[in-house]
Amino acid sequence: MPGPRGGKAKAKKPKPVVHSVARVTSDLEEFSGLVDDIEGAEGWNTRVKVLCEFLQLPDLSRRSGLKKVHANFNEVYHSLDDVYVANIRNEKITGAIIGIYTKMCADAILRDKLFQKGLVSKITPLIKIPSTRYLALRALTTVTHHGGVDVRKEISLESPSLLKTMQENPDDLRAAEMAISTMAHAIGAAINQEDPPAPRYLKAANVNTLIPIVIDFMRKPGASIQLLYHGLELLTHPVIHCWSECKAHAPLQNLLVACLRSADLTVRVSALGGLLRLEALSSEEDQRQFDPHKLMAAIERRFPDHLTDILMDYGAMRCDTFLTMASTADNQKAMMQCAQDKDLYSLGLKLAELITRNEFSIAEGGFQMQDPRTGQIEINRDIGLPFIMWSDALPHCARAIRAKGRAGEEDLADMITCKRGIQRNPKFAYFYYVITLGKDHCEGLRSAKKGLKCPKMTPFVRFGLLHRAVELAGNLGVCRIQESSPGDRKYDEGVAFLMSAMEDAKVYTMEAPPDARHMKNVIYWYICLTLAIKGPETPADLQELQVALKKLGHAEEFSILLGTIPPKTQLRLTQQNIVKRYPTAVREWKDLVARFDEETKDEHTISLEKAEDDLAAWLDDLHLEQGETDETRPQRCSHPRVSPNTVALYRCSWCGNPSAALRKCSGCEKARYCDGGCQKSHWSEHKVTCRA
Secondary structure (H helix, E strand, C coil): CCCCCCCCCCCCCCCCCCCCCCCCCCCHHHHHHHHHHHHHCCCHHHHHHHHHHHHCCCCCCEHHHHHHHHHCHHHHHHHHHHHHHHCCCCHHHHHHHHHHHHHHCCCHHHHHHHHHCCHHHHHHHHHHCHHHHHHHHHHHHHHHHHCCHHHHHHHHCCHHHHHHHHHHCCCCHHHHHHHHHHHHHHHHHHHCCCCCCCHHHHHHHCHHHHHHHHHHHHHCCCCCHHHHHHHHHHHHCCCCCCHHHHHCCHHHHHHHHHHHHCCCHHHHHHHHHHHHHHCCCCCCCCCCCCCHHHHHHHHHHCCCHHHHHHHHHHCHHHCHHHHHHHHHHHHHHHHHHHHHHCCHHHHHHHHHHHHCCCCCCCCCCECEEECCCCCCEEECCCCCCCCCEHHHHHHHHHHHHHHHCCCCCHHHHHHHCCCCCCCCCCCCHHHHHHHHCCCCHHHHHHHHHHHCCCCCCCHHHHHHHHHHHHHHHHHHHHHHHHCCCCCCHHHHHHHHHHHHHHHHHHHHHHHCCCCCCCHHHHHHHHHHHHHHHHHHHCCCCCHHHHHHHHHHHHHHHHHHHCCCCCCCCHHHHHHHHHHHHHHHHHHHHHHHHHHHHHHHCCCCCCCCCCCCCHHHHHHHCCECCCCCCCCCCCCCCCCCCCCHHHHHHHECCCCCCECCCCEECCCCCCCEECCHHHHHHHHHHHHHHHHC
């Protein structure tokens, strides 16, 4: 520590805070020795050490030191605050104090206490001072990286100052890196959510200013890999609630599309997530209703020759159009028969068969009769049955089947009322299909994969399970990867989800009827998943996807002919945007994407670049004594190139369900299962290798 200069007596140091921290007076004379020592110190690291020794603070790089601050927080804070207030115009002293505060923020409890004391308001003024700019930006980066939601939201309100600093210093890539990193964490917490954020957070983000500034810095040749990663992260935050502003920036959309060609899976999925969110609020709901009159009209008009050929090649009677028409006719016939014989049991058996034949086989309707007195046709008339509308017949039919008590018909009764009968009969596929339609996506995916392993099912049930498996696994995979970091169990699970969705999408597009209602949706997913999983392996001209795109065109033609213009769903709009922009976007952003790939080609974890400021090394130097743990220890950002080789570790050995909560076989400890049911079903096949 540098000694005092000019013959002045060194100021008396207060007692160590481990015992009793003396309040430092605001009299400048009290700190004359400290000021001299700080002025004589070279570098922020040395200045911080001078101040720590003057106040006799414990070693803040160790957990034991932070615990001592916990025990005497008020005294420690008042000592630091008195020095801060008395030397408010001394940049070196205020900067050193901010450095100490930043170090304390490695502890979540201390961070929250400092936040309540107004830490952010002490840091932000130093951003405007050239000599303390890096120090202040580093402090904000550290606090936001480890801060809670409230801290990050508060810091997001400082985005205008950070953007102004970047505008005024267009060549300062180091300052831009820290500012972008801070905003990526802060703005993400403030506005990256389903519910509309508070207007003040949107105003502070200032998307119309933020997007071009961030993109401009990402284009600069000297931009660090951390600036690029955090820049991409930052640009994907506003797209859901500021979609109109984001859509106005073509370079932003092209950048996201081009990132689908990166060699880094994290980059590709982040880009896909951003593109999906971009369409969320401007999209339409998917088709939910079916009009049999439009179906009949389409058949009467006849299909164009090329679509007729497609149906004939597949097998006309196996296609959805003809199955739906036949099922509708059979449903009407069964209802008319019931109106005559009032036999709910026979009606129930017929309805149970129709339910598994086609999605819209149980058409809504009612009985019509002519009033003998007036001659008028009365719609939905009561004819002596316990129901009026046809859909209301289902529970009555189920009771009639149960009342008969015939063996093997329990499944039919449960199926009609959509009750879960899996515990009674875990090999009945339709039960699993019903569960996939619920709100629990994880349970839905698990049921879809289990249902596909059932020994017998109709084509409609099989393709329904495949469709739900693709949709649920695709959504879960994108979310899991964006919510975690490479190396996390949750991240690997996300990779398994995407691979599962891709496999099922291939099967569906190859085997389902060409006029299937969900063919469009599955192909949308297939295109997005192909780009997200294969990345640079996909040709820039999308030649590999031409077969899928042609099949998609036919599926949309079928939809229009059958009376439904393909709705502008979130997935459809995303797929169209990607395909439209892909070739141009790849050319425009190939150099930047290559920068991502250069940093990840060795498939090792990428650490943050070591900052030039020697304070950064001190801030990162947090040692834990042997045997201690620290849940709030700083986590470095890392974005490795990910290979899906570990996918098998997160897939059930029987049904293929992707999950991070699988049970290992106690015999071989290699096979993994969702539960005892899957293990039991797989045992006949697994026992040979397990015993070996």
